[in-house]
Amino acid sequence: QSKPIQIKVVLLGEAAVGKSSLVLRFVNDEFQENKEPTIGAAFLTQKVRLDDAVLKLDIWDTAGQERFHSLAPMYYRNAQAAVVVYDITRESSLDRAKSWIKELQRQANPNIVIALVGNKLDLAGTPEPTESAATGESDAADEGSEEGEEETDETRAASEGIGRQVATATARAYADEAGLLFLETSAKSGEGVVETFTEIAKKLDLN
Ligand code: GTP
Numbered sequence: 001q002s003k004p005i006q007i008k009v010v011l012l013g014e015a016a017v018g019k020s021s022l023v024l025r026f027v028n029d030e031f032q033e034n035k036e037p038t039i040g041a042a043f044l045t046q047k048v049r050l051d052d053a054v055l056k057l058d059i060w061d062t063a064g065q066e067r068f069h070s071l072a073p074m075y076y077r078n079a080q081a082a083v084v085v086y087d088i089t090r091e092s093s094l095d096r097a098k099s100w101i102k103e104l105q106r107q108a109n110p111n112i113v114i115a116l117v118g119n120k121l122d123l124a125g126t127p128e129p130t131e132s133a134a135t136g137e138s139d140a141a142d143e144g145s146e147e148g149e150e151e152t153d154e155t156r157a158a159s160e161g162i163g164r165q166v167a168t169a170t171a172r173a174y175a176d177e178a179g180l181l182f183l184e185t186s187a188k189s190g191e192g193v194v195e196t197f198t199e200i201a202k203k204l205d206l207n
Pocket residue numbers: 013014015016017018019020021022032033034035036037038039062063064065119120121122123185186187188189
């Protein structure tokens with residue numbers, strides 16, 4: 001195909017959930033451990049190839065700090081797609097994501113494709129809250145099987161309670177109800193990142 005179709009995409013979400021990190025992973029396949037907060041917004045582009053089309057995504061990565069909230073409409077106005085990001089290790093960030101989604105549904109393009117994205121999947125630690133965890137039973141049976149299990153940053157984070165706070169099923173149920181795409185990602189490992197933008201591209205009505 002000759003000319004790429006240009007698509008405006010905006011990223012929204014609470015400060016420090018990893019919006020810029022997701023874009024940096026998608027555009028440059030890089031990750032920075034201590035990324036500085038975005039001031040205002042950043043603009044990047046990347047192409048996505050579908051079976052029968054090439055899309056050029058014009059990506060507006062907005063600043064999550066509250067003092068920048070009033071700028072957001074400039075960036076989501078006329079956007080064909082929005083990626084609303086929360087951090088799976090911070091429950092409050094899902095509430096913030098929900099309020100962004102309400103704002104988009106009220107004020108943005110009525111056909112906008114919205115993806116709800118739970119980032120920092122690499123920090124989830126071990127399994128999602130299981131029934132035994134929920135009922136407070138201890139995992140005594142696991143106690144003897146520690147040999148060979150190395151303590152990594154991730155397992156340590158999990159044992160210190162920094163792991164997952166938002167269950168996949170909870171977020172997915174909300175996304176289904178609201179008619180959103182839903183993915184979990186890690187900007188750090190790259191998991192789910194390309195898929196996020198490909199799923200959006202597939203859902204856009206290009207005609
Ligand atoms: P604002 O620009 O202030 O709105 O923040 P942001 O949403 O752009 O977050 P940013 O990408 O700057 O990431 C914030 C911090 O989280 C940085 O220290 C990142 O390195 C870290 N981070 C981002 N994504 C991930 C991830 O997937 N896993 C882990 N472990 N850390 C991440």
